[in-house]
Amino acid sequence: MIFDAFLALFDIWVVLAMLVGIVIGVIIGAIPGLGPSMAIALLIPVAFSMAPIAAMLLLLGVYQGAIFGGSISAILLNVPGTPSAAATALDGFPMAQKGEAGRALRIALFASVFGNVFSCLVLLALAEPLASVALDFGPAEMAVLILFALLVIVLLGGDSKLDALIMVLVGVCAGVVGLDPIDGSPRFTFGSFDMESGFALVPVLIGLFALSEVLMQAAAPRRNDTAEMAELRPSTLGWAEMWRMRVTLAISSAIGTFIGILPGIGSTIPAFMSYGLARSRSANPAAFGQGTDEGVAAPEAANNAVTGGALVPMLSLGIPGDAVTAVILGAFMLHGLAPGPFLFRNHGTEVYAIIEALLLASIPTILIGLGLFKVAVHVIRIQPRHLFPVIAIMAVFGAFSVNNSLFDVWVMLGAGVLGFVLRRAGFPLPPLLIGLILGGALEQAMRQALLTSGGRLGIFVGSPIAIGFVALSVLFTLGVLVLPLIRKGRA
Amino acid sequence: MIKTINHTLVGAALACAMTLAGQSATAEGYPDRTITIVVPYGAGGTTDVSARQIAQMAEAKLGTSIVVENRPGGSGTNAMRAVAEAAPDGYTLIASTSSPTFVTPALRPVGYDTLTDFIPLLNYSGPYHGVVVPGDSPLNSFDDLLATASGGKTLTYGTAGAMGGAHLAFAAMAGETGAALQHVPFEGSxxxxxxxxxxxxxxxxxxxxxxxxxxxxxxxxxxLDGTRDPDFPDAPTLKDTGHDQEFPSIVGLFAPAGTDPAIVAKLSDTFTEVAASTEFKDFMTKLNQPVRLMSGEELAATIAENLETYRAVAAQMGLSK
Structure with missing residues (x-):
């Protein structure tokens, strides 16, 4: 069946659909605010009139392309196109400022492809057993996992743990606004209907990262632009350098795949977790944030590996892991490929063809990526006075287009000013984003767990998975906080 | 058969409407530009995909293009509020569901009144909500479930979200029977x-x-619906088990109140014809969604009845404001 599936790919329309999907995805992903879910939704009517395999590859190509595309603008402009690319900007942008934009983009590209291939192989081999692992993660397990993720990001993410903690708490507080997830009552909405949905992630992201960058540039002392423009150095990236990062790539891809399998967390968290872990494993953690190879590779491998992971529960149970797979699930159904327990049995050839095509999509992704870089690196030669007004306008459009809501534009502007003030004060912004994403999820998971246990806290150590993550969190905290003290004591 | 009856009914309604409204200037030549159907949820979901299909099929019959616009947020209430304020000229419609039409409005102020701000055109779908347990669960029937929950053991039930119709109907049922059922809301079904x-x-x-x-x-x-799911005719409705609760799932089209009756008649006639076609039925079957036709009047009655029921449920649970 796997071979039949392979043969099904030798169709000009299948190849064309995949190429078009990747190109659209990369472009959409690079533009802040235009996420993959919007692009996929717009393409659904087109995909409906196509043959099933070609249609799915068009949509999945967009999904993969967009996650990678988000990192292009993150590296070149410090403006992440998608939330998950915010981690890539941490080291990608400093590298570009040093004139090594081409190198950063290549690392991002190869790491993305690695993450994608890794997760697709996992999907191909282990879809069904892994789906049952996903089901073992109930509210209590999710709560301790989220706590662990928060600890990893706060303790390993950057220089000052206190700064990171403060920013996480600001994000968590912002996440409280809106309808209470358990009893549905409005919190801090001040009677405004718009605020009932809370602060949407994408407008906050655009404001924090894109608009604040514009404001930073506007407030920066006027400089002699052309003279300071970084020299574009020819990029050199050998296989040996990628090979040196093999452990980082494998760990990051495993994190991305695993988190992707669990519904509702998305690709931003694994990207930051991988970044933190790569930093803690590094012999030279101080180089992180200054433009180090692994700082770009780790988050890129992780956020691309999420794709394959998110398809595991969608294909085998019909349960989508995130907003994008939910849309793709709809497209599967329209083609009569109802995801769920019968999918592999009734439509095995189509499903294997789709997974194999996702693997093979790496080849065109690399070719398209390398071709695109030749053009894209010149973006940093554009004069700031031309570039940043364009980014400001795009930020407004991007924020509006998420929900066609003017309220989101105000949220974006507010987040932009806040981001500007915080950056000027020297606070890191990524933990704020993490707090916003995970705060609500943590609250919901904890309260759900307590509802199912009748209020008993024992549920958080009530299963092997939960105990494992609690133990990891404790060891981790002790390790990070106590080890340096011991070393100091000895010295 | 049903189709002919519908035609006669709609025809009669149309005739009535024409005599009542007289010769309306706005109805003449309608439609002469693009019609927008607002979907209160994100693109790609079942409500969106089915609305796009019905819109595409109606385009040819109305002789104009129909654009589907997604306005997610506020569990659908944002879009409802926007359409309630839209010009009642037949060029802005909304494809809406149970939650923003009669569940959320029964719980808190939403900024519109479904009954006075909208004219229901027709109902065309509505996914059945099941009471499901794991395959290896010791519970084998609804009576088992109630017996266990009344015998000193608390059973937990998950729903797609806090204060949804499924939650309220089940909570009301639990309240009546005294069964120990603990609600746990999740993010989506x-x-x-x-x-x-x-x-x-x-x-x-x-x-x-x-x-x-x-x-x-x-x-x-x-x-939880008022009628049994044709795929599982053995699964009873809550009413069949002797509990006067239901969560009727609707998906219908609405126009803002004040729309010319002739336009309303034309729209409901066209969309009913499309929704009753085998082509639409085949499409919905693929999507794992039922086709459930109801006239605008029936839909209005269902909403009115359930708004009242859910207000009472909310008051009983001490939720309403």
């Missing part, structure tokens, strides 16, 4: 389905259960 499959909750009240039940991973004990 997919998450609730995953939770019941993983045995983190005892019961889930979710749509889209067909394949998982047929595979034996889930068992269906009852449906």
């Amino acid at each position: 997919a998450a609730a389905t995953a939770a019941v499959l993983g045995h983190h909750v005892d019961i889930a009240l979710v749509p889209a259960y067909r394949d998982l039940v047929q595979d034996g991973q889930l068992k269906i004990l009852a449906v």
